[in-house]
Amino acid sequence: MDVQQRETLLRAMLDELALAGYRETSVDRALAAAGVSVEEFEREFRDKDDCLFAAYDQLTAQVVARASAECGGGEPWPDRIRKGLEALLDELAAQPQMARALTRSFPGIRPAAYDRYVELLARFVPFMREGRAYSEVDEELPGEVELLAVGAAEAIIFGEVDAGRAERLPQMLPEILFSVLVPFMGPDRAADEMRSAAMSN
């Protein structure tokens, strides 16, 4: 199969997963959607799970790349975090089925799949490290403060996707930004950033 067909097949598998659930996910329907034969599928993947794991890996790579592309540049760290979050939320809102596959359908398959979800969250941790320089207290912040920030955003995003409201995620940028910044900057300064994001959102 060519690159385009592979891409279409992996997307179709995640669509199947999000819409039908793991048990009812049909490789045959995904193959038909991608115009790929059974023989081509078997040359590339061991089975349905192998294909689903490949699809998830591709999706997570795209999501991380989309968000991280906005986190570079010379702007202050809180601004770059806001832009990264904005890109992430727009991406998830534009593809509600993919958002569901990302957070709920795939991680729910079994523990090995859930491990991939935890790995995905860990990939956002490096973007948070610069936040330590924004702390207002003399004491060193806890060792896990970066993961705390990632987990705060994940909790709101997961809740909205799980409730079938992925389309509304961009509206939640200000309060998600507050929750990401607050472990580093404290509530007052995080609230300033939240208000600023609300005005430009």
Add this chain to the structure above:
Amino acid sequence: MRGDRALPAATERDRALRATAELWSELGYERLSAPSISARAGIDAKAFANIFAEVEAAAEAAIEVPLAAVVTVVAELYSPDRSEAESYAMAVVGILEWMADNPAYTYLGYIAGRQMAPPRVHSVYESGHQFLVAMLERLWASSTLTEQPARAGLAALGAAEAVVRREIVAGRFARLPALAPDFVYGAITPFLGQEEGLRLAELSRQLVKEEPPR
């Protein structure tokens, strides 16, 4: 196997619940079956059917075990003689100690109930989770913020839970109590600020080191 600490003289129902928790945390919900639960519990299929009409009923009952444990710990450790936040910090230590002793139920309460459960079982998880969020949001009463983000409680709990989930996935259950300072800082800071978050994190660190509450 994510085996929890065995209790003496467990009933068939207890054994079925524990087997459900262990198999669910090892294999996922899709691969749970009445025969596999019965075999792990050491009870016959008829006995399982008499206790639980179906696998989903066993899963629903199993998810209630960690939720009940959390409520019990909170009830024991909340005291009018302490500030709300100090009671919270003590409760976090107590909950993490319970989790370290009960890996399979911990996996259910933190991961499986949230992301690996059918709707009926997930709703049981949700009710317990909302209880914890509401408990945390009581701290707004002591906050100086005039504009309170609507989902700050959810996010604060999610922050702390992300650290715990990573340890659970890595199988490092015994390390969970040592995460109390990070958990407390993440949960408290949005409401009471960094200084108070760090003070209560230190309090929880001392509780873990000196005299873990039971």
